Each structure stands twice: as structure tokens, then as C-alpha cells.
Amino acid sequence: DQQVKQNSPSLSVQEGRISILNCDYTNSMFDYFLWYKKYPAEGPTFLISISSIKDKNEDGRFTVFLNKSAKHLSLHIVPSQPGDSAVYFCAASGETDSWGKLQFGAGTQVVVTP
């Protein structure tokens, strides 16, 4: 049962524009959410996270928004750059997974075009 869903397998965006990646989850016990970025033949790298006590977290060009009532989070990248072309994974963990076991979405392939 997929508890974290990324319904858009791919996204194409022009350089300089905003990229918006979406993620939905079903488990209301999740209290911590993360985004990872993955280049081909490399492991995922941590990008940004948000705790369920917040609704927004910003780090440079990256902002994550959390809507707990809708069980939805999104990642905004602005402005998008060619180096942002990668697969982005949404992940979540809950109180009982405090040691860090994560549930991942299937990923969204982002392509930033010149």
C-alpha cells in the first residue's frame, strides 16, 4: 500500500521559471517530511525537510509547503536551473519511526530546459 504518492512522473520547466512538485500522503501519523534529489547513478541526497508543526520551510531557491488537512506537500524551486534536472523523491516518517525509517514516493523526473 503506497502511503506516499507522487502522481506526476515527470515535469518539464523552462530555465528561470518555477518548478512545483507535488506529493500526497495517506498516513495521518506522519510527522516529518523530506525531499531528496537524485542524479543518475548516484544515491539520493537530502534537499529540504519540514516538520508537521510548520506549514512552510524555505532554504534558498527551495521551499516546501505542507497542508496537513489535505495531506499534501509541495516543493517549489525558483528560479529553476539546468542543474536542477534530476529525480525528486518525497519521503515521510512518523512518530513510531523516529529512528528514521522512511516511506518514499515514486519520484518525479524534472527536466529544466534552456
Place this chain on the structure above:
Amino acid sequence: GAGVSQSPSNKVTEKGKDVELRCDPISGHTALYWYRQSLGQGLEFLIYFQGNSAPDKSGLPSDRFSAERTGGSVSTLTIQRTQQEDSAVYLCASSAYRQGARGYTFGSGTRLTVV
């Protein structure tokens, strides 16, 4: 080491053979995780080790899968009698004590192909 090291990077094996995948975590990291990514799927949790505690094996898909972590460092994931559905990228991650997911460092993975 400086990062999480996994070997081999690629493995092609015949159906029915056993395979061993190795993970060398960051020195001093007490937590070690195995995930796998099948084609078109997200990362699927397999097993996690934390210090000397009993491992959480709740994600292992069948009894053909096993893992051990010797001396609190290197881990080996063993798949017996491989099947074609075992084909995936197997990823290992480690994190420091109590950092959990906030401190994950992933290796580059082992791409396993069962033919």
C-alpha cells in the same frame, strides 16, 4: 570513509543463484538502512540496523532476503535463489546516532539484474 560505499555497483546474475551486496557506511554512523528501488517505483524500505539493537526486518519481502551487520560497521544483504522480480537498485544509507532520516547519507547503490 568519506561516504557510504556500496559494492558491486552492478551485478547480473542468473535466476536461482545467490547474491551478496555489500555496504560500507560512514565511519561512526550507528544506523544503517537498506532500501531498494524497482523500476518505476519509489524507494522501498527493507531493513535497518541501529547500534547493537535487534534489526528491524519488517521490510524484507521474503525469507530469501537476509542481512547482517558485522562489528557495527559493514553490512551484507544476501538474496538467495534470486528471482526476476528481485531486479532493482539496492541502496544503502547510514546516519549518526539519533539523527535518523535527517542525517541520511545514501550510497550510489547496486543495480541488480536477474536474467
